[in-house]
Amino acid sequence: MCRVGDTLGFSDRSWESSLIAVGTWGWPWVSITHVGIIGWHDGEPYVFEARHGAAWCHIQKKFVAGVTATPLRIRLEQHRGAVWHYQKPRPLQPWVADELNDWLHRKLGTAYDYRQAFGARGLLLGWLLRLLSRDTEEDEDVLFCVELAGCGLELAKLVPEAWPLSRMSPRWFCHDLVAKAGFHKPKRLRSEV
Numbered sequence: 104m105c106r107v108g109d110t111l112g113f114s115d116r117s118w119e120s121s122l123i124a125v126g127t128w129g130w131p132w133v134s135i136t137h138v139g140i141i142g143w144h145d146g147e148p149y150v151f152e153a154r155h156g157a158a159w160c161h162i163q164k165k166f167v168a169g170v171t172a173t174p175l176r177i178r179l180e181q182h183r184g185a186v187w188h189y190q191k192p193r194p195l196q197p198w199v200a201d202e203l204n205d206w207l208h209r210k211l212g213t214a215y216d217y218r219q220a221f222g223a224r225g226l227l228l229g230w231l232l233r234l235l236s237r238d239t240e241e242d243e244d245v246l247f248c249v250e251l252a253g254c255g256l257e258l259a260k261l262v263p264e265a266w267p268l269s270r271m272s273p274r275w276f277c278h279d280l281v282a283k284a285g286f287h288k289p290k291r292l293r294s295e296v
Contacts, residue, residue: 105141105148105175105292107200108191108259110252112277112289113137115184135187138273140252141175142207148175151207153251155215163211170213170251179293186293189277191261192285203259216245216269249276256284 105111112135139152144162149172160171179186195203246254253268253276262284271279280286 105188106191106194107141107143107204108195108256108261109141110189110191110256110277110280110286111139111141111150111292112187112189112273113139113182113184114187115182135274135277138248138252138276139178140207140255142172142204144172144174144208149173150175150178151210151251151255153213153215153246153248155247160211162208167212169215170210170246172207172211182293184293185291187277187289188292189280189289190287191256191259192287195259199259203255206258207255210246210251213251214245216247216250249273252276261286 114135114137137152139150141148142151143149149161151170151172153170155168157166157168158171159165159173160167161174161177162172173181249271250268253262253266253271256262257264257266257268262280266279268276277289281288
């Protein structure tokens with residue numbers, strides 16, 4: 104069962120996902136190329152995620168290019184690929200879960216961070232962007248999927264604040280959740296279609 108603060112890793116067979124996988128030194132159709140974080144709304148789990156294309160936000164009741172929320176059951180039905188559940192290492196205190204959930208709701212509608220998405224660790228274009236850019240600060244006014252999940256997990260004290268989220272690809276972020284943050288090994292919630 105998914106709880107507030109659990110993370111989902113997504114892979115699929117789209118050309119876009121394949122490009123991300125290859126660009127982050129992963130395997131097309133297999134590697135995780137997107138992440139979301141679980142929050143709650145109206146008594147059911149929702150997937151909060153930063154998406155680059157306009158997607159329907161089930162809480163805001165409108166299309167959003169950026170942070171959206173979708174009921175978990177609907178997101179699993181709609182996704183064309185594998186979905187992995189990364190369960191956090193310990194239950195959150197109720198007040199921490201509430202604070203994280205409130206923060207996720209406040210982030211709805213936040214614009215997608217294309218620059219950081221292309222600058223993710225391992226992405227072939229990332230080294231060039233870092234070379235040309237002097238700005239190393241993470242900006243919560245725009246977010247890509249790893250930044251949304253990672254900042255939420257930082258707030259809940261589930262990952263170190265020093266993680267370079269803006270430079271982590273979804274694949275490496277999920278790897279480090281298990282290897283460095285003590286998350287449980289992932290369980291598959293959905294197989295590829």
